[in-house]
Amino acid sequence: MDDQQHQYEHRRATIFALSSGQGRAGVAVIRVSGPGAPAILISMASPVPQPRIAELRKVRAPGTGDIIDQALVLFFPGPGSQTGEDVAEFQIHGGRAVVAAMLAALASFPACRLAEPGEFARRAFENGKIDLTAAEGLADLVDAETEAQRRQALRQAAGVLARLYDSWRSSLIAASALVEAAIDFSDERDVFADAVGRARVVVEELRQVIAAHLDNGRRGEILREGFQVALVGAPNAGKSSLFNALAQRDAAIVSPEAGTTRDIIEVRLDLGGIPVVLADTAGLREIGAAVEMEGMRRTRDRARRADLVLWVVNGAERSGGKSSQSAARLFDTQEFPTCEMLVVLTKADLLARNGGQGADASEFVGDPDVHVSAVTGQGIDQLEKLIASKASRCIGAVEAPALTQARHRTQLEACHGALGRFLAGNLDEAELRAEDLRIAVLALGRITGRVDVEDVLDHVFGRFCIGK
Numbered sequence: 001m002d003d004q005q006h007q008y009e010h011r012r013a014t015i016f017a018l019s020s021g022q023g024r025a026g027v028a029v030i031r032v033s034g035p036g037a038p039a040i041l042i043s044m045a046s047p048v049p050q051p052r053i054a055e056l057r058k059v060r061a062p063g064t065g066d067i068i069d070q071a072l073v074l075f076f077p078g079p080g081s082q083t084g085e086d087v088a089e090f091q092i093h094g095g096r097a098v099v100a101a102m103l104a105a106l107a108s109f110p111a112c113r114l115a116e117p118g119e120f121a122r123r124a125f126e127n128g129k130i131d132l133t134a135a136e137g138l139a140d141l142v143d144a145e146t147e148a149q150r151r152q153a154l155r156q157a158a159g160v161l162a163r164l165y166d167s168w169r170s171s172l173i174a175a176s177a178l179v180e181a182a183i184d185f186s187d188e189r190d191v192f193a194d195a196v197g198r199a200r201v202v203v204e205e206l207r208q209v210i211a212a213h214l215d216n217g218r219r220g221e222i223l224r225e226g227f228q229v230a231l232v233g234a235p236n237a238g239k240s241s242l243f244n245a246l247a248q249r250d251a252a253i254v255s256p257e258a259g260t261t262r263d264i265i266e267v268r269l270d271l272g273g274i275p276v277v278l279a280d281t282a283g284l285r286e287i288g289a290a291v292e293m294e295g296m297r298r299t300r301d302r303a304r305r306a307d308l309v310l311w312v313v314n315g316a317e318r319s320g321g322k323s324s325q326s327a328a329r330l331f332d333t334q335e336f337p338t339c340e341m342l343v344v345l346t347k348a349d350l351l352a353r354n355g356g357q358g359a360d361a362s363e364f365v366g367d368p369d370v371h372v373s374a375v376t377g378q379g380i381d382q383l384e385k386l387i388a389s390k391a392s393r394c395i396g397a398v399e400a401p402a403l404t405q406a407r408h409r410t411q412l413e414a415c416h417g418a419l420g421r422f423l424a425g426n427l428d429e430a431e432l433r434a435e436d437l438r439i440a441v442l443a444l445g446r447i448t449g450r451v452d453v454e455d456v457l458d459h460v461f462g463r464f465c466i467g468k
Contacts, residue, residue, distance in 0.1 A: 011126075012034070012035070012111075013034060013111050013112065013113050014032060014033065014034030014035060014036030014037060014040070014109070014111060014112040014113075015032070015033055015034055015112070015113060015114070015115035015116075015119055015120070015123075016030060016031065016032040016033075016103070016106040016107075016112065016113075016114065016115060017030070017031060017114060017115040017119075017120070018030055018099060018103065019031045019120075020094070023096075024094060024095060024096060025094030026093070026094055027091055027092070027093065027094050028091075028092050028093070028094035028098070028099050029089060029090070029091055029092075030089070030090045030092065030099070030102055030103070030106070031087060031088070031089050031090075031120065032087065032088040032089070032090075032106065032112075033081075033083045033085050033086070033087045033088075033115075033120060033123060034085050034086065034112070035085070035086065036109060036111060036112050037075070037085070037086040037087060037088040038075070038086055038088075039109075040088060040106065040109055040112070041073065041075060041088050043060075043062045043109075044059050044060055044061075044062060044068075044105065045057040045058070045059050045060070045071075045073045045090075048075050049073050049074060049075045050075075051075055051076065051077050051080075052074065052075075052076060053074070054072045054073070054074050054091070055072070055073055055074075056070065056071075056072055056073075057070070057071060057072075057073045058070050059071050059073070059090060059092065059102070061101070061105045062105055062108055062109065063108070068092075068098065068101045068102055068105060069092045069093055069098050069101075069102070071090050071091055071092040071093070072090075072091040073088070073089070073090055073091075074088070074089040074091075075087070075088055075089075076088075076089070078127075079127065082120070082124055082129065083120055083123040083124045083127060083129065084123065084124060084126075084127025084128065084129050085123060085127065090102060118139075121135050121138060121139075122135075125449060131159070131162045131448040131449050131450075132447065132448055132449035133156055133159075133161040133162045133165070133408070133447060133448055134156065134157050134158070134159055134162055136156065136404070136405060137153050137154070137155070137156030137157030137158070137161075137404075138153075138157045140152070140153035140156065140157075140224060140404065141153035141154055141157055145268065145270065145275055146270045146273050146274060146275045147273035148223055148273045148274050148275070148395070149223060149224065149275055152220065152223055152224065152402070152404065153224075155401075156404060160401050161401055161404070161408075161447075161448075162448050164401050165444055165447050165448050166448060166450070168206055168209070168210070168444055169441055169444040169445060169448075169450065171202055171206055172202075172203075172206065172437055172440055172441045172444065173441055174202065175198075175199040175202040175203055175206075175437055176199075176434060176437040176438065176441060178195045178196070178198050178199040178202075179195065179196060179199050179430055179433055179434045179437060180434060181195045182195035182196045182199075182430050183430045183431060183434065192430075196427045196430065196433075199433075199437075200422075200423065200427065203419050203422050203423060203437070204423060206419065207416060207419040207420065207423065210412055210415060210416050210419070211416060213401075213403065213412065214403070214409065214412055214413065214416065216396075216402055216403065217394060217396075218403070219394060219395045219396050219402050220402025220403045220404040221403060221404060221405070221406070221409075222307060222391075222394060222395055223274070223275070223395045223402070223404075224404045224405075225275075225277075226268060226275040226276060226277035227274060227275065227276045227277065227307050227308065227387075227390075227391035227394060227395070228277050228279070228305065228306045228307045228308070229276055229277065229278050229279065229306060229307065229308045229309075229310060229387060230279045230281055230299075230302045230303050230306035230308075230309050230310065231243055231278070231279065231280050231281055231310045231312055232281055232284065232299060232303050232309050232310065232311055232312065233283065233284065233311055233312035233313060233314075234283050234284060234313075234314065235283030235284075236283065236314065237283065237312045237313060237314045237346060238312060238314055238315075238346030238347055238374060239280055239281070239283065239312045239346075240280055241346070241374035241375075242310075242312060242344065242346055242372060242374050243265070243267070243278065243280040244374065245372075245374040245377070245380050246267075246269065246278055246380065246383070246384065247267040247269070247278065249267075263282070263295060263298065264279050264280070264281055264298055264299075264302055265279065265280040266278065266279050266280075271384055271387055271388040271391065272388040272391075272392065274388060274391045274392060274395065276387060276388075276391060279302055279306070281295075281298070281299035281302055281303070282295030282296050282298065282299045283296075283299075284296055284299060284300075307340065307390075307391070307394055308340045308341070308342065308387065308390050308391070309340070309341045309342075310341075310342050310344050310383075310387075311341055311342070311343045311344065312344050312346055313343065313344065313345050313346065313368070314346060314347060315345040315346050315347045315348055315350065315371060316347040316350035340390055340394075342369045342370065342383075342386055342387070342390070343367065343368045343369050344368065344369065344370055344371075344372055344383060345368040345370070345371045345372070346372055346373070346374065347373060347374075347375075348371040348372055348373040348376070348378050348379060349373040349375050349376050349378065369386060370382050370383050370386060407447070408447050411443045411444065411446050411447050412443070412444075412447070414439070414440075414443040415439075415440045415443035415444050418436045418437070418439040418440035418443065419436070419437075419440050421436045422436035422437060422440070
């Protein structure tokens with residue numbers, strides 16, 4: 001059997017998987033998809049239930065007829081199913097022994113195998129039930145940790161991005177048809193000029209729309225991946241204590257010894273429904289061991305990539321403290337891009353004991369935005385609200401369609417570039433301009449899967465768990 005035949009039979013096989021979570025549960029859901037689904041139902045839970053109606057059946061092992069469980073059984077005939085194929089679903093009791101017996105029974109059928117990760121969703125795509133952006137939205141919906149992520153993923157899974165990109169693609173196809181018509185009537189200058197001129201209007205308008213879509217501050221990607229916040233400052237400024245207070249657990253080691261934090265430590269927070277990735281970093285100072293210097297390099301790198309920097313100043317340090325000034329000089333000399341920053345004065349409880357005399361942050365980093373104490377909790381709620389406000393402004397309205405994947409951005413940039421070449425080129429060279437539009441249409445098609453995109457399928461569906 002050659003590889004092509006093997007791949008065909010592999011894809012045509014009936015697949016099954018546990019679609020609910022692993023481990024002990026009250027109910028477990030096992031799905032079966034493929035041409036063998038009706039025969040499996042007849043063998044294990046005869047007769048085949050009425051389409052889309054749950055029926056209580058005794059489920060038996062093939063061959064022996066032993067009862068495995070009493071379960072709700074459903075049948076979804078293709079193409080009106082999630083995958084576009086015949087689908088059977090068994091809602092059994094969630095004990096490990098019951099699940100194991102069911103999976104073993106299904107594996108005993110010929111041409112029936114355990115599904116690969118994402119294979120149910122991939123079959124839905126291949127059978128025209130969903131497009132690639134909807135598949136990615138489903139994966140994001142499974143991974144969603146916050147309310148804002150859930151809303152964005154649900155909208156994408158429902159086809160918001162697909163409809164937007166398909167409308168652009170349709171406009172470009174119409175412009176491409178005008179250019180092709182101009183080529184056919186190149187001897188008739190009036191017809192040629194009219195067709196090319198109309199195509200140019202479409203391309204100019206669409207290029208501006210795509211440019212605005214690309215220039216959105218990465219809000220969709222930030223929402224999907226998390227709003228990046230870096231705690232930066234001098235050693236012993238209270239960064240790790242603040243980090244633990246925001247995380248509400250002992251995620252970082254706290255020590256009076258300078259230079260305890262050598263690497264980046266992260267926690268994910270949910271602030272007002274927005275995902276926030278908080279990073280504790282190594283303290284910045286002008287001397288240190290080799291390992292500590294590497295930690296400081298990573299700190300500066302993380303600060304460059306952060307959406308928000310929390311500049312942490314030891315509030316109990318006397319005015320003009322050398323450690324804070326040293327850290328500020330290191331931060332300023334690294335050619336950091338202009339970034340959002342909040343100045344956080346820590347150890348407010350000690351400051352109160354000192355009669356209010358402590359660090360004057362305005363001397364080197366600006367006036368404090370908030371005073372906090374990791375010991376008493378003072379100012380923590382206020383700081384969380386400030387971070388959430390910054391994140392909310394950065395992300396904007398979740399309802400508006402936004403780029404969510406680096407893959408989308410790459411293809412949109414390719415499309416935008418092709419449209420730019422169309423507009424900059426000689427319109428009398430209609431064959432070359434038609435090629436520019438063909439490249440632009442192809443780039444948009446790769447986003448939704450309207451063209452041959454075998455090279456990206458494994459990447460898209462490999463993110464799914466088995467059974468999805």
